[in-house]
Amino acid sequence: MESNKKYIKYIINWMDITKNDKSTLKEVNADLLNSQKENNENNSNKLYLIKTIIDSHMLYCDVFELLTEKKYYEAWCKLERIEINLISIKNNIEYLDTHHDYGLQFLTNMVRNWQMLYPYKIFLSSREIIHELQCSICHTQRSFLDNCIHEKGKLYNGQVCYDEVTKFEIITFDIVSTPVHKYSVLFPKSGDNNNYQYLDLVLNYVKSTHQIFSVRLLNRFFDNHHGILSPDAPCPCNRSMKLYKDCCLKRKYIYIQHVDLSFPTPLNVPAIFQ
Incomplete structure (x- = not known):
């Protein structure tokens, strides 16, 4: 279809997509609905992927x-939405010409990089007994x-298959460090008191939407425990939710998280990243 060729060209030139391109997204969605009515499965699946790439x-x-x-939290939730979109695209990529990337690797890398800079450690997770579920x-x-x-x-036919839970029973809510749903961040009653210093520092250098950088989280160890506070304080290794006394206090070495930040061109980056 001619319209599909236009859309494919559009997502090949993905760096030109902006948040104001709602008219194109609306047009693709209208074509998707028409294709679904005609039961044109191959075309519907292709249009769904195009729509999801643009949306991402x-x-x-x-x-x-x-x-x-x-x-920060609003951005965190949208990063998760992109992550979910990328899973759907990856699972069905055979409907598109894989000689092109459509900016998917960029999105995968940048979502991961931003998420690694967040200070969120504690999340809420529910446990349920599923009594009935059905195919969507x-x-x-x-x-x-x-x-x-x-x-x-x-x-x-342009719809993702998922398990639709029709009857369930909640057993409990747990506090976890690796949630199923990343949006379930726990905040104290006093509000968001998290330290977003890493995000702020990166944003001093990243000035445009498609500027890239990379992040690695490394562990550096020290042979002493200088300056560590109460054994009942959160462990400074930052690897879990454990208290200091239940984690690194009993070890000979203490591991401190180190953030390694790289830009494609040399920058005057603060010592915290060196």
Whole structure:
């Protein structure tokens, strides 16, 4: 289809996509709905991927703007939305010409880099007993012994197949460090008291949406425990939610997290990153 060629050209030139391209996204969505009505499965799946790629780049533009406005949690939630989009695209990429990247590697790297700079360590996670669930495509009930022909995560006529929970029972809510849903950050009643120094420092140098950088989190160890406070304080190694007495206090060495930041061109980066 001619419209598809136009859209493909659009996502190949992904660096030109901005948060103001809502009209193009609306146009793709309208074509997707028409294709679904005609049961043109291959075309519908292709249009879904095009739509999701455009949406992901627009979301990233939103993320960068929110970060510059110091709206850290809102940006964090949108980073997770991009991450979810990227999973759907990866699971169904066979519907697009894989000779092109469409900016997917850029999004994958940059979402990871920004997330690594966040100070969030504690999240809320629920545990449930699932009594009934069904396929989102054909609405057939699923179980360990019975299933339908649709594969979770795959596209069917422009719709992603997922498990639709119809009956469940919440057992408990747990505090975790590796959540299923990253948006479930725990904040104290007093508000957001997190230290966003790493984000702020990077934003001193990243001035445009598509400027790239890379982050590595390393552990450096010290052979003494100078300047460490109460054993009941959070462990300064920052590797878990454990208290100092339950983590590094009993070790000969204490491991301190080190942030290694790289830009494609040399910059005068503060010593905290050196």
